[in-house]
Amino acid sequence: xxxxxxxDKVWDAHTVAELATGETQLFIGLxxxxxxxxxxxxxxxxxxxxxxxxxxxxxxxxxxxxxxxSRQRPLADEMAEQMLAELERNTAAHGIRFHGLDSxxxxxxxxxGPELGLTQPGMTIACGDSHTSTHGAFGTIAFGIGxxxxxxxxxxxxxxxxxxxxxRITVSGPLGRGVYAKDIILxxxxxxxxxxxxxxAYEYAGDxxxxxxxxxxxxICNMSIEGGARVGYVNPDQTTVDYLQGRPHxxxxxxxxxxxxxxxxxxxxxxxxxxxxxxxxxxDIEPVVTWGINPGQSLAVGDRLPxxxxxxxxxxxxxxxxxxxxRLQENxxxxxxxxxxxxxxxxxxxxxxxLREAARVARGNRVARGVRALVVPGSKExxxxxxxxxxxxxxxxAGFEWREPGCSMCLAMNPDKLEGAQxxxxxxxxxxxxxxxxxxxxxxxxxxxxxxxxAINGAVADVRDMLPAEAG
Amino acid sequence: MMAGSxxxxxxxxxxxxxxxxxxxxxxxxxxxxxxxxxxxxGDAVFVDERAASAERGETxxxxxxxxxxxxxxxxxxxxxxGSSREHAPQALLRAGVRAIVGESFAEIFAGNCTALGIPxxxxxATAIEQLQRQIGEEPTxxxxxxxxxxxxxxxxxADGSLVADAQLEVxxxxxxxxxxxxxxxxxxxxxxxxxxxxxxxxxxxxxxEGDQ
Numbered sequence: 102x103x104x105x106x107x108x109d110k111v112w113d114a115h116t117v118a119e120l121a122t123g124e125t126q127l128f129i130g131l132x133x134x135x136x137x138x139x140x141x142x143x144x145x146x147x148x149x150x151x152x153x154x155x156x157x158x159x160x161x162x163x164x165x166x167x168x169x170x171s172r173q174r175p176l177a178d179e180m181a182e183q184m185l186a187e188l189e190r191n192t193a194a195h196g197i198r199f200h201g202l203d204s205x206x207x208x209x210x211x212x213x214g215p216e217l218g219l220t221q222p223g224m225t226i227a228c229g230d231s232h233t234s235t236h237g238a239f240g241t242i243a244f245g246i247g248x249x250x251x252x253x254x255x256x257x258x259x260x261x262x263x264x265x266x267x268x269r270i271t272v273s274g275p276l277g278r279g280v281y282a283k284d285i286i287l288x289x290x291x292x293x294x295x296x297x298x299x300x301x302a303y304e305y306a307g308d309x310x311x312x313x314x315x316x317x318x319x320x321i322c323n324m325s326i327e328g329g330a331r332v333g334y335v336n337p338d339q340t341t342v343d344y345l346q347g348r349p350h351x352x353x354x355x356x357x358x359x360x361x362x363x364x365x366x367x368x369x370x371x372x373x374x375x376x377x378x379x380x381x382x383x384x385d386i387e388p389v390v391t392w393g394i395n396p397g398q399s400l401a402v403g404d405r406l407p408x409x410x411x412x413x414x415x416x417x418x419x420x421x422x423x424x425x426x427x428r429l430q431e432n433x434x435x436x437x438x439x440x441x442x443x444x445x446x447x448x449x450x451x452x453x454x455x456l457r458e459a460a461r462v463a464r465g466n467r468v469a470r471g472v473r474a475l476v477v478p479g480s481k482e483x484x485x486x487x488x489x490x491x492x493x494x495x496x497x498x499a500g501f502e503w504r505e506p507g508c509s510m511c512l513a514m515n516p517d518k519l520e521g522a523q524x525x526x527x528x529x530x531x532x533x534x535x536x537x538x539x540x541x542x543x544x545x546x547x548x549x550x551x552x553x554x555x556a557i558n559g560a561v562a563d564v565r566d567m568l569p570a571e572a573g
Numbered sequence: 574m575m576a577g578s579x580x581x582x583x584x585x586x587x588x589x590x591x592x593x594x595x596x597x598x599x600x601x602x603x604x605x606x607x608x609x610x611x612x613x614x615g616d617a618v619f620v621d622e623r624a625a626s627a628e629r630g631e632t633x634x635x636x637x638x639x640x641x642x643x644x645x646x647x648x649x650x651x652x653x654x655g656s657s658r659e660h661a662p663q664a665l666l667r668a669g670v671r672a673i674v675g676e677s678f679a680e681i682f683a684g685n686c687t688a689l690g691i692p693x694x695x696x697x698a699t700a701i702e703q704l705q706r707q708i709g710e711e712p713t714x715x716x717x718x719x720x721x722x723x724x725x726x727x728x729x730x731a732d733g734s735l736v737a738d739a740q741l742e743v744x745x746x747x748x749x750x751x752x753x754x755x756x757x758x759x760x761x762x763x764x765x766x767x768x769x770x771x772x773x774x775x776x777x778x779x780x781x782e783g784d785q
Contacts, residue, residue, distance in 0.1 A: 117767055117770045118767050121755065121757065121763075122747075122751040122755065122757055123747050123751060126764055126767055128778070130781065137606050141610060144609075144610065149761070151765075154771075155775070165606075166607065180607040184607065223780070229659075230656075230657055244681075246657060246684070247659035247662075247681065247684065248611075249659060249688035250684070250685075252761060253760055256761050256764070257767075258771060259767075259771055261748070261763070263749075296679075299677060300680070326655075326681075327655075329651070329654070331680050359779075395594050415593075419592070419593050419594050512598075514606060531598070531655060533598040534598070534599055535599065536598050536603075538603070540602070540621040540624070541625075
């Protein structure tokens with residue numbers, strides 16, 4: 102058999118038909134839904150009198166609108182309550198599994214899929230959420246869709262899709278101390294641009310990626326879309342298999358052995374070809390901070406803000422707009438930029454490893470006066486694990502608020518929002534204007550450990566100066 | 574197939590919207606996603622930017638009286654990046670947008686537009702700049718997006734027919750073009766027709782269990 106990459110193997114296995122438009126009808130093995138992008142899709146089904154074709158292949162949770170302080174029903178926000186109630190009704194009416202507020206597995210949809218072992222190598226996964234690419238960390242083809250496509254998946258378990266090209270991004274060498282997966286993906290986006298991935302799926306490869314745990318791989322695949330790529334994936338290996346073993350939906354017994362072997366077989370063949378190749382050296386990656394209004398506008402924490410005249414001509418308008426919104430000065434150092442809010446959470450960085458790294462920085466320190474600092478775990482399971490390890494106490498003692506799981510201030514559809522022109526150090530994925538709930542709010546994206554460092558200093562700071570010495 | 578769903582040629586006046594990397598949070602801020610329907614989203618289009626423009630004493634293109642009633646949006650690079658929210662094209666549609674001409678589009682956004690029957694066609698940076706300038710100078714300019722010939726014509730409206738004085742070559746992914754032209758952009762019916770083939774793939778996939 103000819104050498105193939107993972108994308109080709111998985112795509113071919115899920116191809117139902119070639120459509121008259123030239124598009125592929127692609128079978129979706131796992132459909133994840135939440136309260137924001139599904140109600141209109143169920144309404145469209147009702148209007149057409151269509152049933153859900155494969156209800157066992159759809160799983161629902163509630164995450165975007167969930168308050169992270171009181172989860173008392175009915176929710177204080179009437180619209181939020183209505184959205185949750187609608188999801189409860191729709192999932193009950195169609196026999197779809199739903200992890201609601203009272204489930205031990207409620208959480209951000211891209212955190213709970215892997216935790217439950219629903220996400221498995223070789224699958225196709227779709228969800229009405231652009232960060233569905235997260236699941237690519239397991240060697241899946243996973244991508245975000247709009248509500249009309251949610252309707253299509255509910256009605257047919259398939260989508261009309263066009264096969265993208267595949268770009269392999271190889272990252273090599275050991276990561277420096279205080280440098281995390283978040284810094285890798287922000288560096289990739291800075292290198293290739295926020296639209297560099299349009300038309301591509303990204304394969305993240307190389308020994309730096311192979312050395313990451315599943316959580317780090319998820320952080321990287323999660324932000325593929327910020328680089329313009331709808332899909333990002335990592336080849337499954339023993340790390341992937343080990344993560345899945347014993348998860349609620351992972352196979353057991355003889356089926357486990359068969360599955361584990363099959364999963365490893367989805368990895369790109371060693372002589373597979375790619376439409377494009379890019380290489381990065383981990384040695385060049387430092388802790389990264391965004392300064393602008395898209396995730397490609399970033400710099401190393403020790404660097405100075407770019408001079409407009411040095412910015413590539415086609416990026417200059419966006420850079421000017423960024424300076425206007427962010428109220429930052431050309432050539433100033435980014436370190437020392439004062440912050441008002443620190444947010445640790447989101448589908449990018451709210452997993453146990455993220456909280457452990459942030460807690461290492463927070464332990465024994467205090468959040469700076471005047472800074473509001475929030476830790477929002479990604480799921481109930483992350484919450485339970487963190488509490489077992491005493492991380493909640495570490496954060497509370499340091500002056501952070503310890504919250505219930507949800508999307509929270511990543512997109513501010515719940516009560517957690519920036520106010521006015523506040524500056525937020527955030528472990529989330531988007532620094533778009535208005536993203537964190539205030540039209541004039543300002544967001545600096547960084548790793549969770551860097552957010553903790555900023556919270557304690559009251560300003561952007563180099564986490565490497567704050568990590569305990571034994572970090573090595 | 575819905576009657577009249579074929580999208581071969583669309584014409585209307587233009588609305589120039591300068592700037593690159595305009596994300597879907599800017600088109601429809603997240604607070605407008607707090608709803609179980611898409612109703613009323615037309616008023617949400619660029620709502621925060623429009624308010625900010627007004628505060629600066631400027632007029633946002635969507636509030637510019639010269640462009641009222643425009644149906645063809647003309648944008649820069651990477652339009653619609655970020656969140657997959659279909660609320661963004663739903664809001665544009667409700668604000669009267671029938672077609673979008675731009676330098677490039679984020680993929681999910683372009684797919685969502687296709688699913689609503691809104692063509693998103695791409696032209697060169699120079700062509701977009703010229704087109705935006707032409708509309709700015711003469712807001713009554715009529716644009717015709719022709720998916721048959723893959724051109725956008727610009728000119729004046731002579732009793733309902735276009736007298737073109739400019740024509741630009743445009744591109745779009747072939748699958749989207751054919752879906753729009755054939756009326757298959759509302760894909761559910763097409764996908765449902767292959768029910769048996771779908772069941773066959775489900776049976777073949779090792780991870781799909783038992784009878785579905």
